[in-house]
Amino acid sequence: MSPRTDERVRTLVVEDDRTIARLHRGFVESHPGFVVVAEAHTGDEALRAVTLFDPELVLLDIYLPDTTGLHVLRQIRRRPGPPVDVIATTAARELDTVREAMAGGVQHYLVKPFTAAALRERLDEVLRFRAGVRAVHGELDQAGVDALVQGRGPTPTLPKGLSPRSLDRVAAALAHAPADAGLSAAEVAAATGMARVSARRYLEHLVACGRASVDPRYGGTGRPENGFRPV
Incomplete structure (x- = not known):
């Protein structure tokens, strides 16, 4: 099997109304x-x-x-393999239905x-959660467990080679990012006086921690570049 090159989250839309x-x-x-x-x-x-x-x-629609x-949710949870994230997208408002959906492991419940x-x-929160989970190696401490139970990705420890002081400088620079395009x-790197590759490492860490988001920026020639914004 060839390696996967598309890193976008594969999503299934389940809704009876086409x-x-x-x-x-x-x-x-x-x-x-x-x-x-796919749609179902x-x-x-x-x-x-x-x-x-x-x-x-x-x-996942309920009706x-x-x-x-x-x-459907119960059957998904019984299948082998990595856990599937689920967002309920439904008109169902009954308390028992909402509680059963949450007990079944839905990450979010959106009422139509x-x-x-x-x-x-909610999709941004799913990405932050997934990034936080990927960044964890080994066991979780209590704070990490609490974050996971509350639907947030565990906050990863600072990777080797990154310093708290430089991270604060990058976060401070990012706080002034334009809302429409980010930085x-x-x-x-120019705002903090550090190398571009170093700035990118700190920015990626902020995304993994749920403190920043990233989207492609278009408008120039060539490949789009990523724009980072504070969360």
Whole structure:
């Protein structure tokens, strides 16, 4: 099998209303960190899509024509392999339903109708959580466990070669990032007087800690560069 080159989070949209499914698909695909690999409109289609496409994130409706999203959630949790992140996207507001969904391990619960901005905020949190988990090696301390239980990625320790003082300088520079474009690693390097490669390491650490977000910046020639913003 060839190595995976697309680092976007593979997403399955489960929604019985095809018009809403297309809308939610558009919301997801407007985020550069995610790609929709399939849509499903019934519980049976959803479970087959999970097997066929191996998604990393599922947007899951609760009201489905052949079963409930809660049943689909239970089946997803029983399958082998890495855990799948789940965001409930539903009109279901009953307390028992919400509690069962949370007990089943949904990361977020969005009540329809919701805006693209509301979903994007949850997608950003999914990315921060995944980045924090990837950065952890070995056992967690109590703070890391608490962060995981609360749905946040454990805060990784400062990697070798990075200093707290320089990290604070980068964070201070990032605090002045333009809201529309952020700051590139080169711009942060110029503002702090450090090398570009060093600035990038600190910025990537801030993203992993959930203290910064990153999006591609377009407008010039050649490949887009990443723009970093404080969270």
